Amino acid sequence: MNALIAFLTDPWQLPFMQRAFAVAAVIGAVCGVVGVYVVLRGMAFIGDAVAHSAFPGVALAYAFQGNLLLGGAAAGITTAVLIAFVSQNRRLKEDTVIGVFFAFAFGLGIVLVSTRDSWTTDLSSFLFGQVLAVSAADVWTVAVIGAVLVLVVLAIGKELVAVSLDRETARAAGLPVFRLDLTLYVLVTTTIVMSLEAVGNILVLALLITPAATARMLTERLWAMTLLASAIGCLGSTAGLYVSYAYDLAAGGSVVVVLTGFFVLTWLLAPRHGLLAKIVRRPDAAPPVTTGP
Amino acid sequence: MADGTDPLLRLTGATVALGGRTVLEAADLSVGAGELVALIGPNGAGKTTLLRAALGLVPLSAGEVAVEGRTGRRAGQGAGYVPQRHEFAWDFPIDIAGAVLTGRTRRVGWLRRPDAADRAAVEEALELTGLTGLRRRPVGELSGGQRQRVLVARALAAGPRILLLDEPFTGVDVPTQELLNELFGRLAAEGRGLLMTTHDLAAAARTCGRVVLLNRTVVAQGGPELLADPDRMLRAFGLDRAIGTVAAP
Numbered sequence: 324m325n326a327l328i329a330f331l332t333d334p335w336q337l338p339f340m341q342r343a344f345a346v347a348a349v350i351g352a353v354c355g356v357v358g359v360y361v362v363l364r365g366m367a368f369i370g371d372a373v374a375h376s377a378f379p380g381v382a383l384a385y386a387f388q389g390n391l392l393l394g395g396a397a398a399g400i401t402t403a404v405l406i407a408f409v410s411q412n413r414r415l416k417e418d419t420v421i422g423v424f425f426a427f428a429f430g431l432g433i434v435l436v437s438t439r440d441s442w443t444t445d446l447s448s449f450l451f452g453q454v455l456a457v458s459a460a461d462v463w464t465v466a467v468i469g470a471v472l473v474l475v476v477l478a479i480g481k482e483l484v485a486v487s488l489d490r491e492t493a494r495a496a497g498l499p500v501f502r503l504d505l506t507l508y509v510l511v512t513t514t515i516v517m518s519l520e521a522v523g524n525i526l527v528l529a530l531l532i533t534p535a536a537t538a539r540m541l542t543e544r545l546w547a548m549t550l551l552a553s554a555i556g557c558l559g560s561t562a563g564l565y566v567s568y569a570y571d572l573a574a575g576g577s578v579v580v581v582l583t584g585f586f587v588l589t590w591l592l593a594p595r596h597g598l599l600a601k602i603v604r605r606p607d608a609a610p611p612v613t614t615g616p
Numbered sequence: 617m618a619d620g621t622d623p624l625l626r627l628t629g630a631t632v633a634l635g636g637r638t639v640l641e642a643a644d645l646s647v648g649a650g651e652l653v654a655l656i657g658p659n660g661a662g663k664t665t666l667l668r669a670a671l672g673l674v675p676l677s678a679g680e681v682a683v684e685g686r687t688g689r690r691a692g693q694g695a696g697y698v699p700q701r702h703e704f705a706w707d708f709p710i711d712i713a714g715a716v717l718t719g720r721t722r723r724v725g726w727l728r729r730p731d732a733a734d735r736a737a738v739e740e741a742l743e744l745t746g747l748t749g750l751r752r753r754p755v756g757e758l759s760g761g762q763r764q765r766v767l768v769a770r771a772l773a774a775g776p777r778i779l780l781l782d783e784p785f786t787g788v789d790v791p792t793q794e795l796l797n798e799l800f801g802r803l804a805a806e807g808r809g810l811l812m813t814t815h816d817l818a819a820a821a822r823t824c825g826r827v828v829l830l831n832r833t834v835v836a837q838g839g840p841e842l843l844a845d846p847d848r849m850l851r852a853f854g855l856d857r858a859i860g861t862v863a864a865p
Contacts, residue, residue: 363708478727484714485721489704495671496722496774497693543709543754 334568343454345462350518351560353469355552357514358535372421373512374527376402376428382435396516403508452523452575468517522575529579537586540593623648624778624809629679632669639665641833647809654820655813657830658853663813667780696771698781713751719773741772761792781812797823
């Protein structure tokens with residue numbers, strides 16, 4: 324028992340771990356909320372593109388000694404807006420446009436990096452995350468941005484739902500579908516850039532997608548899915564940090580491995596839609612899908 | 617014309633060009649209160665385009681749309697739209713009542729929560745479509761006919777007097793068709809106007825008071841007996857020319 328208490332409390336003695344826990348918990352919760360729309364709208368690829376396209380902005384900010392987060396955000400949001408705008412061309416499918424910009428942005432980032440050897444160490448922290456090195460100011464930045472993101476999602480929730488359900492009908496009813504799409508892109512981008520420092524460019528997608536995907540298997544209610552995704556993100560990030568601390572493993576990677584563990588367990592064991600439930604359920608006791616008119 | 621009353625929907629010389637091609641040309645059409653009108657024509661005749669033009673979803677290159685007498689870019693917002701079923705994300709985690717409430721999103725307004733009037737409108741729409749008992753059921757678990765009724769209820773929730781329905785009978789079984797027929801008849805009897813595109817000529821002949829034959833423009837319109845007029849049907853479906861070509865040696 325004492326060992327368990329020690330396991331749970333030990334990391335909290337260290338100020339850098341306190342900051343890491345705070346940042347990871349906030350990022351996990353916020354990514355869960357925003358991730359619900361990423362998963363329901365099938366925007367995983369967009370998220371990936373935005374995460375990678377923040378890279379040249381970070382490189383530029385570093386070169387000119389600007390704020391790395393602001394640089395990444397500017398590049399990511401510019402790319403997101405360009406994607407939304409260029410994919411209005413009916414001849415190009417959205418994923419094609421995303422592929423073009425995503426590859427370009429990442430290539431540009433690499434070109435910028437390759438001009439100076441000394442960049443590699445610092446930039447690698449942006450690719451793979453450095454949650455154990457966040458400052459107190461970073462904790463506040465993430466907390467404030469995270470709170471704003473969640474408030475915006477809640478504020479335009481019913482409009483986002485109407486557009487996600489049926490774009491054309493929403494447009495016919497007079498909702499500004501393009502501007503709502505743009506807002507969602509900007510929300511996703513901001514979430515990603517905010518999370519970059521903790522889990523890195525490559526792994527941020529897991530925080531955005533995995534908790535929301537896990538929650539989707541557990542409920543048919545949007546509010547429940549949002550709460551669950553947020554709780555799973557928060558819990559998984561914290562648990563990942565414990566694992567990383569206890570076994571001396573990379574923090575960002577541990578968070579993602581724990582989150583994916585939750586996902587796999589849910590996929591197997593979810594009460595209604597899990598694999599086990601499908602095997603156990605006899606064919607004549609199929610779920611109550613009505614077939615009448 | 618709608619028996620001397622003001623039409624709920626009127627298209628005058630409506631012309632739509634998409635990608636440089638004229639898809640709809642000088643279409644004249646009106647739907648009055650209490651009317652159930654079928655829009656019939658072959659694939660690519662411009663049926664869906666006509667609905668989308670009426671809703672203001674595609675711009676007119678010529679002509680005018682009036683909904684309840686109002687014209688202009690936003691006129692179509694007064695109409696209720698029932699799209700084809702595949703337009704709706706049925707895998708979204710929402711129940712029937714929630715989906716129907718999204719029909720009032722614009723009326724509820726930004727940063728506001730639905731009030732008693734909104735909830736009452738949803739209840740009425742559920743009642744009209746016979747979905748009251750299923751209100752808490754997730755939309756992903758519904759049959760084709762139930763889904764069609766959800767789309768109708770969602771459109772009704774905003775309280776429109778004119779409903780535009782795109783292929784409501786496609787892919788639903790016969791009992792559902794009868795149920796929808798009865799529902800559409802009731803909505804018309806209450807003074808609403810309905811315009812529906814359909815491939816189902818038999819259903820159109822049975823239920824619609826008027827049929828409009830469309831092939832890029834309005835070829836003919838009249839009572840359901842029009843569907844039994846071979847010449848006009850051949851012309852509407854472009855078969856007069858096709859058969860002419862085939863018959864020529």
